Amino acid sequence: MTEMNPLPATNATLNETSTDDLGRITMALIQEVWIMRDRMAITEKLLEEKAGITPDMINDYTATAQTRADIDALRTLFVNRTIGAPLAATERTVPKILARAGFAPKA
Numbered sequence: 001m002t003e004m005n006p007l008p009a010t011n012a013t014l015n016e017t018s019t020d021d022l023g024r025i026t027m028a029l030i031q032e033v034w035i036m037r038d039r040m041a042i043t044e045k046l047l048e049e050k051a052g053i054t055p056d057m058i059n060d061y062t063a064t065a066q067t068r069a070d071i072d073a074l075r076t077l078f079v080n081r082t083i084g085a086p087l088a089a090t091e092r093t094v095p096k097i098l099a100r101a102g103f104a105p106k107a
Helices: 016-051 055-059 065-082 085-090 094-101
Strands: none
Touching: 016 055, 016 065
8 A cells, every 4th residue: 555645746835844934934024014114103203203204205205216226125135034034944054144134145
């Protein structure tokens, strides 16, 4: 009698490993989003109180090319930290972790 394989031999999106990876991604995203929301609320409040900058002024802002490049770099770090979470579970060397976080060149 042959033993049944509980995981199909396919490129399934979710299996035991990817479910853990999805959990790590979700937790990293939740942490990042809450930190951003908390800091944004405080920043907007301070800007309005101290500088008279309103939420509408922020919504209507047009970024320069340099500002867009800076934001793109921040987005890359964010993506590496969140979507890269599954890699963090298997590639735990300090140089690899630093490289994924954008703090050191990739080896």
